[in-house]
Amino acid sequence: MNQPELTITPSAVVITPGHEVLMEASPYGVDKKKLGMWIFIVSDACTFGAFLFAYGYMRIGTPVWGTPFGFSSIVNGMVMTAVLLSSSLTMLAAVRASQSRAKASANKWLGVTMFLGTVFAALHLREWFKLIGEGWRLFYNPTGGAPQFGATFFSVTGLHLTHVVTGVIALAIIARGYTQGRYDESHVETAGLYWHFVDLVWMFVFPLMYLMNAH
Amino acid sequence: MSSNRELTMSSYVGIGVGLMLIVGIEVMLTYRHLSPGTLLFSLLSLASLEGFIAIMYLMHVKYERPILFWTIFPATLFVLGFLCYLFPDAFRMYSMRLLK
Numbered sequence: 221m222n223q224p225e226l227t228i229t230p231s232a233v234v235i236t237p238g239h240e241v242l243m244e245a246s247p248y249g250v251d252k253k254k255l256g257m258w259i260f261i262v263s264d265a266c267t268f269g270a271f272l273f274a275y276g277y278m279r280i281g282t283p284v285w286g287t288p289f290g291f292s293s294i295v296n297g298m299v300m301t302a303v304l305l306s307s308s309l310t311m312l313a314a315v316r317a318s319q320s321r322a323k324a325s326a327n328k329w330l331g332v333t334m335f336l337g338t339v340f341a342a343l344h345l346r347e348w349f350k351l352i353g354e355g356w357r358l359f360y361n362p363t364g365g366a367p368q369f370g371a372t373f374f375s376v377t378g379l380h381l382t383h384v385v386t387g388v389i390a391l392a393i394i395a396r397g398y399t400q401g402r403y404d405e406s407h408v409e410t411a412g413l414y415w416h417f418v419d420l421v422w423m424f425v426f427p428l429m430y431l432m433n434a435h
Numbered sequence: 436m437s438s439n440r441e442l443t444m445s446s447y448v449g450i451g452v453g454l455m456l457i458v459g460i461e462v463m464l465t466y467r468h469l470s471p472g473t474l475l476f477s478l479l480s481l482a483s484l485e486g487f488i489a490i491m492y493l494m495h496v497k498y499e500r501p502i503l504f505w506t507i508f509p510a511t512l513f514v515l516g517f518l519c520y521l522f523p524d525a526f527r528m529y530s531m532r533l534l535k
Contacts, residue, residue, distance in 0.1 A: 249500040262511050273518040281528035301458050309451045416493040423485040427478035431465040
């Protein structure tokens with residue numbers, strides 16, 4: 221019996237550089253780094269979701285909740301939001317420059333993004349130290365209300381701050397590798413995806429942790 | 436979804452300004468002395484709108500194949516939504532405590 225002839229259309233296969241074998245193309249149309257980052261983002265979104273839902277659960281179940289944020293803290297939070305949003309735009313500029321093979325420009329924008337990330341972290345720590353100076357601790361409320369505010373605020377914002385700091389370090393590594401030619405534009409794009417996710421999470425953390433706790 | 440016409444950098448700046456305006460609206464609502472439930476609903480709705488814009492434009496999902504969106508987002512939203520399953524217990528803690 222004759223075997224049916226196998227036809228391979230060009231759009232159905234990819235040839236991986238350095239591994240010249242025919243592979244079936246990803247149905248998602250993105251490379252494996254980007255798909256891996258999307259899977260990480262999904263798992264990380266669930267982690268943040270669990271933290272924020274735990275905060276909501278404790279907040280609903282607690283009669284006297286601390287509301288320590290005055291207008292100056294809210295303004296500080298708005299500045300932090302503006303800084304992080306700006307860093308997302310500079311990250312977009314870095315990705316675009318890398319896709320146009322403009323290495324110097326891409327590195328410049330990556331540098332600006334790292335700087336803005338560092339400014340965000342500094343503003344965040346300033347807010348933390350202000351709260352600590354007022355007597356707020358992980359398990360202590362200086363106003364005498366429920367002690368859980370400190371635990372939820374420091375854990376949620378601490379997790380986000382860890383992501384920002386990790387992102388700045390990752391961008392520094394990517395920028396160095398990109399300059400040396402070890403990494404290409406797909407690495408910059410994948411790092412950008414992570415950075416935008418960090419920005420996305422802040423869009424939920426700011427209203428839920430700051431605005432809902434303003435007095 | 437899945438459009439090949441990417442936005443210009445100035446359009447992205449416009450999106451950034453728009454997102455900042457939404458944050459401004461959130462702050463304005465905070466000082467309107469709404470009830471906690473109304474404020475929470477308003478803030479979550481606006482944050483979700485911001486998140487949708489960020490995912491579609493900043494994270495470029497609008498320019499990817501639709502299968503990427505349909506593979507990732509319904510499942511993620513289901514998991515996040517299902518966490519609300521625990522909320523009735525929080526109301527029980529609040530309403531059934533002996534000392535308020």
